[in-house]
Amino acid sequence: MVSPPQKADTIAKMTEAAGLKLTTRATTTDVRNVLVHIDATLLSYGALAADAGAVQIVLAEALNNIVAHAGCSEEDLIDIHLWKEPDAVGAEIVDPGRPMPGPLPDPHPVDPETLSVEDLPEGGFGWCLIRSLADDLRYARENGQNHLSLRIRII
Amino acid sequence: MDILLEPHPEADVVHIGESRIDAGCAIQFKDCLRGLLQKLGSRVILNLERVEFVDSSGLGAIVAAMKMLNGGGSRLELAALQPNVYKVFRLTRMDKIFVIHGSPSDGLSPTES
Numbered sequence: 001m002v003s004p005p006q007k008a009d010t011i012a013k014m015t016e017a018a019g020l021k022l023t024t025r026a027t028t029t030d031v032r033n034v035l036v037h038i039d040a041t042l043l044s045y046g047a048l049a050a051d052a053g054a055v056q057i058v059l060a061e062a063l064n065n066i067v068a069h070a071g072c073s074e075e076d077l078i079d080i081h082l083w084k085e086p087d088a089v090g091a092e093i094v095d096p097g098r099p100m101p102g103p104l105p106d107p108h109p110v111d112p113e114t115l116s117v118e119d120l121p122e123g124g125f126g127w128c129l130i131r132s133l134a135d136d137l138r139y140a141r142e143n144g145q146n147h148l149s150l151r152i153r154i155i
Numbered sequence: 156m157d158i159l160l161e162p163h164p165e166a167d168v169v170h171i172g173e174s175r176i177d178a179g180c181a182i183q184f185k186d187c188l189r190g191l192l193q194k195l196g197s198r199v200i201l202n203l204e205r206v207e208f209v210d211s212s213g214l215g216a217i218v219a220a221m222k223m224l225n226g227g228g229s230r231l232e233l234a235a236l237q238p239n240v241y242k243v244f245r246l247t248r249m250d251k252i253f254v255i256h257g258s259p260s261d262g263l264s265p266t267e268s
Contacts, residue, residue, distance in 0.1 A: 028178050028179045029179060031178070032175070032177060032178075032179045035208075049238070049239070050238065050239070050242075053238070053239035053242060054242075056208065056239070057210070057239070057242065057243060060177065060178075060208075060210045060211075061210065061211055064177075064178045064210065064211075064212065067178070068178075109248065110247075110248065111248060112248055112249055112251055112252045113248075113251045113252065117221070117222055117225045117252075118222065118225075120218055120221070120222060120252065121215075121218070122215040122216075122218050122219050122222075123211070123212075123215045124211075125211035125214055125215065125243075125247045125249075126210075126211040128246065128247055129211060129243065129246055129247065132246040133246070
């Protein structure tokens, strides 16, 4: 017997509202693996390649910042929660590392055409990428954990 | 890393066979390019056709490669950037500092400078 369409539709909506929850260890390799998994999952849900790409860029920068700067051990776990909003993918990332030393960086955009080759930057691009693609960035320290939430704009 | 050098009179093409240039392999990428320096001529085209993802570490590694080559009098150009890779260059404005070709053969064509 076919399930009543109303019930199936409700389940689909609940899944969409609950979103995707994942945990990764705080290592570069594990972060890469979870990014690849999230990308494949979003594409399987019918996301456009450009939108899945924007999500991967933002999450890659946020997660790699944690691995590089939060002082986590390789056994520490980072929680990732993604959910769908009308024009965005909402994301919250929770890690047990040390607190952010100051406000969330908002770097002044560099105009590389004004620089000589020797002076071109080789780093510091991460927050520029995050802020180009995501809005409503919020940081909170709760119960010894860092909580970063943001909304990645999608088409 | 999966990197292949294809010399041509017009330019040396460096084919990247990896699907990601990211935090996990940025250092190896720079080391591989450094290892190739002696074999590279004055014009080098980095073929990124197979690369699906570049993060800020990967971008930094590509810029570092450009600076390494510049120090030796060589110019690094890019080819065949996938849309999500191009996005990273565009958002950081680093697309302005590279000559970017649609394909390696475009870069080797005598009609393109």
